[in-house]
Amino acid sequence: MRTMLVTGGNGFLGSRFIHELLTKYPAYQIVAIDHEAEDVPELLRPLLACKRYAFHRVDIRNNEAVEQVFEQYDISEVAHFAAKTHVGESMRNPGIFAETNVLGTFHVLDAARKHWMNGPFEPKPAYSGSRFLHISTDQVYGPRAEGFADETFKYDPISPYAASKASSDLMVSGFHESYGMDTVILQATNVFGPHQQNDKLIPIIMKKALSGSTIPVYSGGEDVHDWLYIDDFWRAADAVFHLGNAGETYLAAGTALKTIEIVERLCQTLDRHFPGNDSYLSRIRFVEPADGAKAPHRFAVSADKLHQQLEFTPETDVERGIQETVDWMLSKKRIWEVV
Amino acid sequence: MRTMLVTGGNGFLGSRFIHELLTKYPAYQIVAIDHEAEDVPELLRPLLACKRYAFHRVDIRNNEAVEQVFEQYDISEVAHFAAKTHVGESMRNPGIFAETNVLGTFHVLDAARKHWMNGPFEPKPAYSGSRFLHISTDQVYGPRAEGFADETFKYDPISPYAASKASSDLMVSGFHESYGMDTVILQATNVFGPHQQNDKLIPIIMKKALSGSTIPVYSGGEDVHDWLYIDDFWRAADAVFHLGNAGETYLAAGTALKTIEIVERLCQTLDRHFPGNDSYLSRIRFVEPADGAKAPHRFAVSADKLHQQLEFTPETDVERGIQETVDWMLSKKRIWEVV
Secondary structure (H helix, E strand, O other): OEEEEEEOOOOHHHHHHHHHHHHHOOOEEEEEEEOOOOOOOHHHHHHOOOOOEEEEEOOOOOHHHHHHHHHHHOOOEEEEOOOOOOHHHHHHOHHHHHHHHHHHHHHHHHHHHHHHEEEOOEEOHHHOOOOEEEEEEHHHHOOOOOOOEOOOOOOOOOOHHHHHHHHHHHHHHHHHHHHOOOEEEEEEOEEEOOOOOOOOHHHHHHHHHHOOOOEEEEHHHOOEEEEEEHHHHHHHHHHHHHHOOOOOEEEEOOEEEEHHHHHHHHHHHHHHHOOOOOOHHHHEEEEOOOOOOOOOOEOOEOOHHHHHHHOOOOOOOHHHHHHHHHHHHHHOOHHHHHO | OEEEEEEOOOOHHHHHHHHHHHHHOOOEEEEEEEOOOOOOOHHHHHHOOOOOEEEEEOOOOOHHHHHHHHHHHOOOEEEEOOOOOOHHHHHHOHHHHHHHHHHHHHHHHHHHHHHHEEEOOEEOHHHOOOOEEEEEEHHHHOOOOOOOEOOOOOOOOOOHHHHHHHHHHHHHHHHHHHHOOOEEEEEEOEEEOOOOOOOOHHHHHHHHHHOOOOEEEEHHHOOEEEEEEHHHHHHHHHHHHHHOOOOOEEEEOOEEEEHHHHHHHHHHHHHHHOOOOOOHHHHEEEEOOOOOOOOOOEOOEOOHHHHHHHOOOOOOOHHHHHHHHHHHHHHOOHHHHHO
16 A cells, blocks of 8 residues: 655645545555645545545645654655646735745655655665656746747746746756656646636636626637646546656646637537527627736647657547536536626 | 845855945945854955945845845845855755745845835836846756757756756746846856855865865766856856846856866965975875765856857956965965864
């Protein structure tokens, strides 16, 4: 039995990872930590009585608390999801992003080093196969007018969030180079799907549409992001953790879309579910943010490495992904909660 | 009068920068901070009574103390030198490097943002010309078997020290991209010269040689580093601060040498000063570190950008730089302090 620490275990990505890992691999037990203990994610509620799952409320900014978890449970693997992720919030309060995403990542890494290693390039025998999976983002490469960034590109973050994630990636790969720790990094694009947070694009658009208000779209909807469905994210994380090469970084991507394309797909889906006199499309308004118009950004990356080295291909078409997300929101009557 | 905060003001590079800046530019006053207040650097002792110079003992890990300095002195410029720099120490205690070099840099950056900016891309009118100079290292690019890294290369740190500096660079350039702050980064190679710390290669070799012991050299002396004389470092920092383009990074380099070449030059210089029966060269011993032999590393960078954009060329030949360093050590009788 291997004991894996999952940080940020109550988050959208972390909770899904825990759910799938415990289901697929009987040989793991999981210790999840999160800075929030309320609102146990739906996916994890059935696990509360499971002996292979334990939860502790720990903020990774507290290095002593993190080290204590390693000791108490004899942690042999790490999947590090914990991070502040909201770009807009990072602009207003970058401090908590530096503390959580950079210093917090350092705390988890260094606790693993102390628990697993006798010295540089000398793992303790019991931990010679121990691996540290770090979850990061394609935003570390910044936007580009054309072409696709890959893992060889220079980091060029344009938000405090992206800068903090780029910094944490360097901490992780630096620990591989400095100490010979077995680390892998998964840089995922914009993950969406059932159980996602209410403060992301799809839930916000649905809330606006169904509450009868207009649907504000910035930068003419011309911003481009890559969208990765949660099922495919899990498969990519599974592949990178179990098959990835030590010290390497892998980008996982789905479908690159303009924001307006996502919004239009959502409106069309809602037109089928809740047809009105007019299409929801008629409620779209192009607006400028309070701090002035910005040129649209295009974030585009290539996931060729993950495909070629680990034979990973996304399986969920973006249309179906959006449909599943909408279905989940409606089936759970979550839509009434947010309207 | 512009008021510049110099962090790490008591260090080798910071104290030289302060000394030269106050001499060359009458329009600046300087507020220096350092986590150590004892052992005022020789260069700064004459400044203690100067009204254009103030010193406060502040650890940049303490964000409130840093913010207080910005308020108290109405800081309009920053030259950020404060950093933990010893690679070997970073391997043994990476935590203080993450806290000082990464989070500490964030604290200084964020204090500048709060003091200078009304919002993203909206500097307060009084600070529209304010600039943040960040001092970094060529080690962020990692070693390479051949060729020269330049500013477009991907960061690839191989020590916790280098990882922490690479992270701090991303924080700085991230603040330029995110908030439109005027930042410049100077990545200097291995700076040497009068007033350098006792725990660096040249003083250590001199101490060994003059105390009659053997001179241990690791990795067959085949490690390659670039050596930049302190006078040239100051000139590069002056050029980057006053002429560099906002948001840009500049590498400053001197002469790339194998460690054995530096050691041999030192021995030959000492042979002239303190001739014995045998040359100091005969005391050189190639040894393996306790944790096993390592392949020699070659750190090599191109400073073409600094040359082409800002017309900077190092002026001090490495031979003369070493001679000046040795002369200073002997003239100050510092050699007797360390033997």
